[in-house]
Amino acid sequence: MTPPERFSNLPDYAFPRLRKLLSDLTPGPDPVVMTIGEPRHGVPGFVAPIITEAMGELGKYPPNEGTPQALAAISGWLERRHGLIAAPEEITLLNGTREGLFNAALALCPERKNGAAPRILVPNPFYQVYAVAAAAVGAEPVFVNATAETGHLPDFAGLPAETLDSAAICYLCSPANPQGAIAGHDYLEQLVLLAERHDFLIFADECYSEIWRDEPPPGTLVVARALGLGHRVVMFNSLSKRSNLPGLRSGFAAGARAHIARMRTLRSYAGAPVPLPHQRVTEAAWADEDHVAANRALYQEKYAIADRVLGNVPGYVPPQGGFFLWLPVEDGEAAARHLWTRAGVQVLPGAYLSRDTGAGNPGRGYVRVALVGPAAETEDALTRIRDTLYQEG
DSSP: OOOOSTTTTOOOOHHHHHHHHHTTOOOOSSOEEOOSOOOOSOOOTTHHHHHHHTGGGGGSOOOTTOOHHHHHHHHHHHHHHHOOOOOGGGEEEESSHHHHHHHHHHHHOOSOBTTBOOEEEEEESOOTHHHHHHHHTTOEEEEEEOOGGGTTSOOGGGSOHHHHHTEEEEEEESSOTTTOOOOOHHHHHHHHHHHHHHTOEEEEEOTTTTOBSSSOOOOHHHHHHHTTOGGGEEEEEEHHHHTTOGGGOOEEEEEOHHHHHHHHHHHHHHOOOOOHHHHHHHHHHHHOOHHHHHHHHHHHHHHHHHHHHHTTSTTOOOOSBSSEEEEEOSOHHHHHHHHHHHTOEEOEEGGGGSOOOTTOOTTTTEEEEEOOSOHHHHHHHHHHHIIIIISOO
């Protein structure tokens, strides 16, 4: 039998590519890994007691859409954080946002748009599930470069009208992974109006929304509802970054009832529901802000360290949110190899997070650095990066 072609042109995922790139090298002294966006701050103290108390619920099938208590907790957070009033039918629990961002395309992308195969707009660089979702639904991905010239946000409005008319879905991540740029209110308003004019949906990936430097990022669904266009947006968030719980696999999607109903229907057939003990933690985590504020303060401390250590590096842009640095280099792969052997610091080449386009690969001249470790380790590693990449020779 001939295997399907739909995923045949996917490049190797970023981390296998990195292992291959560095496999013949011996790292420098005291190696530090700053590649993966896995939070290393402490798990909130309330998690273990809740898991222990709820262990018996592993003997029950969990509700796919989330317990009433979990949906209520998420609804309460949406109101406190964004001023959004969301009924339970406008929310669904997810097994992490990656699952939701993928399955939402299956549930909501039409087979045809204006008589042709649909297009899906993808910021470039991007979280790789966006492109896989496009391949799964037979859509053409359109990679929209986000560069220093565009403020590290994709210029969707600059696309040809014909491309926009054929678009079914637009993915947006704010704060952006990997650049740390935040889409402001005006940017979001223009994007929502663009979606209405050309009849496409916005999938707003806001999983880094609670890690910010000065001000909380605006929510895309909030902006859309203020325009009377809430049906244009499905927002996604999770506890992975906000609460240092990536292993809990608990996220949510919120949006118009019709969209959430379609997502729930698909999940009832093919979804992996969040285990009930994890849903009990979900209920508590979305209801508590103290641990989130403490977590954010640790990242803000590391923003200050990065500014102090790297502030004089030409092209350094202080991240406004999230926990990555997007550092300019001549060639990301060469820089990663050089850093690993000379400084013992492992970083990710930016080209592994982006695709080649007619205007070039916007990640080729960057490396991504994850600020997930302790402050002292971070300062030491960033100092090694500065001295090795920007001061040698």
